[in-house]
Amino acid sequence: MARYSRVSDTVGLITLQNPPVNALSAAVRQGIVDTVKTALDDVEVNSVVICGQNGVFCGGADIREFGTPMTGPPLVPMIHAIEAANKPVVAAIEGIALGGGLELALGCHYRIAHSKAKVGLPEVTLGLLPAAGGSQRLPRLTGLPAALDLITTGRHVTAVEALKLSIVDHLTDHNTVDAAVKFAKSVAEQSLDARRISTRPCPCPPDLDALFEAAMQKVRQSARGAIAPVACVQALQAAATLPYARGMEREKELMATLFTSGQARALQYSFFAQRAVARWSIPSGARxxxxxxxxxxxxxxxxxxxxxxxxxxxxxxxxxxxxxxxxxxxxxxxxxxxxxxxxxxxxxxxxxxxxxxxxxxxxxxxxxxxxxxxxxxxxxxxxxxxxxxxxxxxxxxxxxxxxxxxxxxxxxxxxxxxxxxxxxxxxxxxxxxxxxxxxxxxxxxxxxxxxxxxxxxxxxxxxxxxxxxGNCRGFVGNRMLKPYMEQGLFLLEEGATPQLVDSVLEEFGFAMGLFRMSDLSGIDVGWRVRKAEGLVQPGTSTRVRNGRRYSPLGDLLYEQGRFGQKTGCGWYRYDNSREARPDSWLYSFLEEYRARHHLAVRRIDGQEVLERCLYTLINEGFRILEEGIAAGPEDVDVIYVFGYGWPKHRGGPMFYASMVGLTKILERLEHYQQAHPDVPYLQPCVLLRRLVDSGSPPVHKWREIIQKTCSHL
CATH class of the missing domain: 3.40.50.720 (NAD(P)-binding Rossmann-like Domain)
Incomplete structure (x- = not known):
């Protein structure tokens, strides 16, 4: 909602009211439309100030409304109406102006910010782009290089930096609303023609094509398969090359594609999962x-x-x-x-x-x-x-x-x-x-x-x-990592190379594949863990330990003094640098190992790498949920996104399983378990079967079945 009042006789004050961050819910948007009309119709009012209650301007869209039918006035026409107003509209920015909140401020004619405030367009972190004119207005203020940086990363900037970038017009260390009211009175009679950002040309460097080519190359490399950063570059390219109205159309088209994408769903799930884990519980139900x-x-x-x-x-x-x-x-x-x-x-x-x-x-x-x-x-x-x-x-x-x-x-x-x-x-x-x-x-x-x-x-x-x-060996993250790493080793035994496994996992979105990561953390570190478990048998390469299949490849590399980056060689070689290079010694080593153990070499494709590495990791995640070590799928997913480099735009292992389809996960695990009966963790766990039998409900419904499963165990 929004409250309207008149201050200093001639200034209309609109206060956004939706704690804690005055998000732009349907009720708030309707309130803005109504109060702006009231202010513009008020003959005693010469200028308008928009602020937020409790020292916060606006945190942007109300994410709780995502995925529900649109109600209330849309944001774009509302902002256009503010920009088209014949009275100066000043945004008084305290606390934060993020996402739609900053887009609202950009629709105002002036922006006064408290020196401690922060602004930004973080939509890309939710798999989206700023689609209320942010991708079109911001570069007209800051120039393209700065806009590309801010919009493709979603980073927040301080008020001081925002002033340097021309995002805000003035800073104050005092009461921001008072400063904005005073400023609004001083510009009441001035022309607004130059203050409407949408009418300004977008400043472009001489070699525009080179700028966007470099920007696209940068986001493709850093995004590792995420589509939102790429769409952000495309929207900014429209701002630079098209008239404002057509740029807005392009922004809308790109947003429509993103809004319904699986990646946006995954990133928004991750947003809520991060908050859910803060309200922790344990199997007894205590919170x-x-x-x-x-x-x-x-x-x-x-x-x-x-x-x-x-x-x-x-x-x-x-x-x-x-x-x-x-x-x-x-x-x-x-x-x-x-x-x-x-x-x-x-x-x-x-x-x-x-x-x-x-x-x-x-x-x-x-x-x-x-x-x-x-x-x-x-x-x-x-x-x-x-x-x-x-x-x-x-x-x-x-x-x-x-x-x-x-x-x-x-x-x-x-x-x-x-x-x-x-x-x-x-x-x-x-x-x-x-x-x-x-x-x-x-x-x-x-x-x-x-x-x-x-x-x-x-x-x-x-x-x-x-x-x-909960307490178990490896807890959640490292316990799930073990079968993931083991499957990578088994794939090497059967004919894969470290480069194949790593390239498939990195294309999926991991910053590093499992063998590059092993070299970085140290092959000696993994060896010590296995030694503590009683699995290491120096001088032997037997492939069965404790009655199940075991790959001694990591142990054999340790015995050769190949610890990874720290020794200049591991699964790869490192020639006085951190760049992993293929190593002919390792190829010969793998050939001799396979021949010694009479292992048939076969062609392994990328899909098998993904399924065997990721589905076994996911299956262990289901076991952890089944045992009550983690309270819900959100806990597992947050651990993997924030601790193990799982690509955020894929939501986490358990969310990814729900997107792939639990039936498919179950079928493929059964297939690999039949092919490798000496690997017990390939056996699909009880919880996964129960979820499939229950019709594969969405991930937010799993807790009900988890509780029932735990009560049967």
Whole structure:
């Protein structure tokens, strides 16, 4: 809705009212139409100001209306009517003006912004483009290069940058509405001809074709199959080459294609899934809504390797006091230098003061006596971590939360070493920890709800997307990753190459295929995990371990000292660079391995690579849901999008399964299980069969069947 009032006698004030961000719902749009008409018809009013209540201008379209029949006045004619008004209309931008909110402001004749406000056109992140004139008006203000950057990335810009780009006309540090009213009065008698953005020519560089060719090449490379960034470039090309009215027609055509696409559905699903996981629940049905987190002010990190350094930086940048502990003097000295550099670079990038003074360093656990929460990030060794938890239980104050960054180990075993197992929880960060958005919060059988709530709240404070998951080996992400990686190895045994597997997965949308990723993270890292599981048998290449099929290819590369990028060779070779190049040694190695084990080589196509790698990963996701390790498909999907590089425009593994069709997933798993009976995880799980038997309901209906399935197990 929108409220109308008259201020300073001659200024009509329109206030958008739709908390929390004054989204442009049908009621708000109708309110704008009605109040603009009232203001323009009011003979005492010489100018108009549009603002939002509660210090927020407008967050854009009401995404809850997507997928429902259109009601209320459409946005485009409403904005055109504002621009065509014969009285100056001034947008008073506080808080945010995003998406349709910024398009509304661009339809106004002037824009006054608070210096702390942010603006942007983030529609591309939802698989769409700015379709209320944003793709046509913005480049007429900023020029094409800036508009291409803003619209194809969807990034938010500060008011200061917006002023430099001519998106806003003036900034204020004071009351924005008062400043806008004062400004509106000062321009009441001025001509509006030059203030209507749609009538301006679009400034174009001399070599327009080269600009768009480079822009298209850039988005195709970065988008990895996403269609919305490409459509954004096409819309901006229309702004540069067509009259405004025809450019608007082209914008509308492109939007129509995007709006009904599977990618838009996936991105909008991801948007809501990210919010759903914040309202976490556990199989007992308990929710954190009733469990308040305890305040955490002083924290500690133990172990200052790569992960520990990133966690320390994250905590300090979030304004928390950190005691960073590393037992050995040389690693401590190196960590200090690395952390200092990371904090200084981060501060420069964000234009804020460095957080160096929030960190104190120590080689002694006794320095943790008064901390509220400890995160251990020592070497991934169960006995080492058990010993550490015994020591922490003795050193820390009775109410301190003890958190482990383990990626696979049993939380309950670690909690059993503490005097207060209810205060133990997993906080599984992803490398680099100060950059990656995902945090798996792993609750054990004795973790209290207050403990889980505190860890979730801390994750939010760190700017992470936190997902609460149950305790099992590998939790959610790494547990699903295991069959995915194994299938890649089996494909090599049967005739594929690392390049084939990786190219198929990268074409699907992953930033890196599984073998390039293995080289990046380190083949030695995977070897240690398998060794801890008792799977490694040095000096042998037998293909059966623990009664099931096993590929020793990774172990054999480890024994050759081929650890990946760090040694210059792994699945690929790296000639003094990070660029992965095919390696003739590996081809010979694979040929000899296949011959030694009498393996028939066959042609493997891309579809088989996708199905075997992705469908096995998806099947493990269904098992995780079946066991109650994750509360719903959104939890699994958010973990994979934010932690494992699953292409966001495909929604996540479980959403992708629903798009492919659960019946097809089931049929193909049965096919591969028959072909490879020695691989147990190819057997379709009970939950997948139940969903198919229930008519393959949409993903948002799965929780009902998950609960029924869990009750039968």
């Amino acid at each position: 954190w809504d009733g469990s308040k987190p305890r305040p955490v002010l002083k924290t500690a990190v133990i172990g200052l390797g790569t992960m520990g350094r990133g966690i320390t930086v994250s905590l300090a940048q979030a304004g928390l006091s950190v005691v960073a502990v590393e037992a050995q003097e040389k690693p401590l000295r190196e960590a200090k230098q690395a952390i200092s550099g990371m904090l200084q670079r981060g501060a420069q990038r964000r234009g804020v003061a460095s957080a160096l003074d929030r960190i104190t360093y120590s080689q002694k656990l006794q320095a943790l006596a008064d901390v509220d929460l400890v995160i251990e990030a020592v070497f991934e060794d169960l006995e080492l971590k058990k010993q550490l938890f015994q020591q922490l239980s003795a050193v820390c104050k009775p109410g301190a939360f003890l958190c482990t960054n383990t990626s696979t180990l049993d939380i309950d075993v670690l909690a059993s070493q503490s005097r207060h197992p209810e205060l133990v929880v997993g906080m599984h960060f992803f490398a680099p920890a100060h950059v990656m958005k995902l945090l798996e919060v792993v609750y054990g059988s004795r973790s209290s709800l207050e403990t889980v709530a505190t860890a979730m709240n801390l994750g939010k404070k760190l700017g992470k997307v936190s997902v609460a998951v």
